[in-house]
Amino acid sequence: MLRHISFILVLSLLLGCGFAVNGQSIGKVVKIAQGNPSLAIVKYMGEPESRNVLETMLRRCDWFQVQKDGQGGRAQVELSVGASSFAYSVDISVEGASISNFRVEGRGSDWNDAAAKVVDDILKKLFGIPALCSRPIAFTLTDTKSGKKEIYSCRIDGSGMTRRTHNNAISTEVSWGHAGAFVYTLNANNALGIVLVDVANNRQRTISKAPGLNSSAALSSSGQFVALPMSLGKQVDLYIRDLSKKDAPARLTQDRYVESSPVFSPDGSQICYVSDKSGRPQLYIISVSGGDSRRLTHGANESVSPDWSPRAKKICYSTRINGQYVIAVLAPAGDAEPEIITEAAGDWEAPSWAPDGRHIICTRATGGKQDLYLIDTQFHTFQGLTQGAKVSLPAWAPAR
Numbered sequence: 014m015l016r017h018i019s020f021i022l023v024l025s026l027l028l029g030c031g032f033a034v035n036g037q038s039i040g041k042v043v044k045i046a047q048g049n050p051s052l053a054i055v056k057y058m059g060e061p062e063s064r065n066v067l068e069t070m071l072r073r074c075d076w077f078q079v080q081k082d083g084q085g086g087r088a089q090v091e092l093s094v095g096a097s098s099f100a101y102s103v104d105i106s107v108e109g110a111s112i113s114n115f116r117v118e119g120r121g122s123d124w125n126d127a128a129a130k131v132v133d134d135i136l137k138k139l140f141g142i143p144a145l146c147s148r149p150i151a152f153t154l155t156d157t158k159s160g161k162k163e164i165y166s167c168r169i170d171g172s173g174m175t176r177r178t179h180n181n182a183i184s185t186e187v188s189w190g191h192a193g194a195f196v197y198t199l200n201a202n203n204a205l206g207i208v209l210v211d212v213a214n215n216r217q218r219t220i221s222k223a224p225g226l227n228s229s230a231a232l233s234s235s236g237q238f239v240a241l242p243m244s245l246g247k248q249v250d251l252y253i254r255d256l257s258k259k260d261a262p263a264r265l266t267q268d269r270y271v272e273s274s275p276v277f278s279p280d281g282s283q284i285c286y287v288s289d290k291s292g293r294p295q296l297y298i299i300s301v302s303g304g305d306s307r308r309l310t311h312g313a314n315e316s317v318s319p320d321w322s323p324r325a326k327k328i329c330y331s332t333r334i335n336g337q338y339v340i341a342v343l344a345p346a347g348d349a350e351p352e353i354i355t356e357a358a359g360d361w362e363a364p365s366w367a368p369d370g371r372h373i374i375c376t377r378a379t380g381g382k383q384d385l386y387l388i389d390t391q392f393h394t395f396q397g398l399t400q401g402a403k404v405s406l407p408a409w410a411p412a413r
Contacts, residue, residue, distance in 0.1 A: 073387070133147050332351070
C-alpha cells in the first residue's frame with residue numbers, strides 16, 4: 014500500500030451554499046477535519062438495490078468517507094434519500110455550516126445513471142466541482158485471442174460499459190476535446206489514421222490519413238484544432254490542423270528528433286508534448302502558432318504521456334524512476350519540482366485527469382495484469398476500478 018499522507022483540510026463556506034476543500038478558505042471556516050468529510054445516509058426510502066448503487070457511487074467518487082450503518086449520527090454530511098423509478102431525491106444537511114438544508118434530484122435510464130447524476134449534483138453543491146461521476150472513462154481493451162483492440166467506456170463505478178468502436182482492427186489513443194467529441198488512432202489495413210467521433214450522434218469520420226505516421230492526436234477543447242505527430246517528410250514532427258478549414262496541417266516543429274503525445278493547454282494556446290531531443294523522452298511546451306519550445310522536465314529519467322488539467326492547471330505524466338514507471342504532477346509555470354503521486358509497486362502509466370482536477374485515472378501493470386486505477390493526488394491513495402482486464406490508455410471525458 015501507499016504510505017498514507019495526511020493533510021489538514023479546511024472546510025469552509027463556498028458562496029453561502031456549501032464548503033470547499035484543498036486548503037482554500039472562502040468565507041467563514043466552519044470545521045477542520047482530517048481527510049475527506051464523513052458522510053452517511055441517515056434515512057432511506059427505496060429498494061435495497063438502489064441504495065447499494067448510490068453508496069457505491071458515493072464511495073467511488075472519493076470525496077467522502079462513507080460511514081457504515083449505525084454511525085450516521087457522527088457524519089459531517091447527512092443524506093435523507095427517497096428512490097423510485099430510477100430517480101433519487103436527496104435532502105442534505107451539513108454539520109456546523111450556517112446554511113439551510115438543500116435538495117438535489119437525479120433521474121436516469123437505470124439506477125447507476127441516476128446515481129451518477131445525483132452524486133454529481135451533490136459534489137457541485139458542496140465543493141463547486143463540475144460533473145465527475147456521469148462523465149465516461151474511455152480506454153482501449155485488447156482481445157487476448159485475436160490481439161485486436163477496440164475502444165470502450167464506462168463510468169467511475171464500472172457501470173455504463175459501452176463499446177465505442179467496431180473496427181476489428183487496432184483502435185486506441187483516445188483524446189477528448191470536450192464531452193461530446195474525441196479523436197483516436199486507427200491502425201487498419203497496414204495504415205494509420207486519426208478518427209473524429211461525434212459522441213451525441215454516434216458518428217465517426219477520418220480526419221487524417223497520410224503515408225507514414227498519424228497517431229497520438231489531441232483534440233482541442235473547442236473541437237476545432239487537432240495536434241498530431243506526422244512523418245510527412247523523412248522525419249517525425251508535430252503538426253496542427255484546423256478542422257474548420259481544408260488547409261494542409263501546419264508544422265510546429267522541424268528537427269531530426271521524434272515528437273509524440275501532444276496535449277492542449279486549457280485555453281488552447283499551448284501544447285505540451287514529448288520529444289527525445291535531450292537524448293531521453295522529456296516534456297516540452299510550444300505555442301500553437303509555433304516558435305521555440307520550452308523544456309518542462311529535466312533529469313535522467315524519461316517522462317511521457319502528459320495530460321493537462323483545465324481545473325488543476327497542472328500537468329500529470331508518467332516518469333521512470335528506479336526501473337518502474339510512476340505518476341508525477343507538475344505545474345507548467347515556474348521552477349517547482351514535480352510531485353510523485355504513486356509509490357506502490359508496478360508500472361503506473363497513461364494518466365488522465367478527472368474533471369474534478371483532483372483525481373487521475375491511469376493503468377497499473379503488476380503481476381502480468383494491467384488494470385484501471387483511480388488516484389487521489391491530494392492524499393496519494395488509490396483504488397482499482399477493474400480486476401484482471403487487459404486495458405490501456407484511459408482518457409476521462411471533461412465536464413464540458
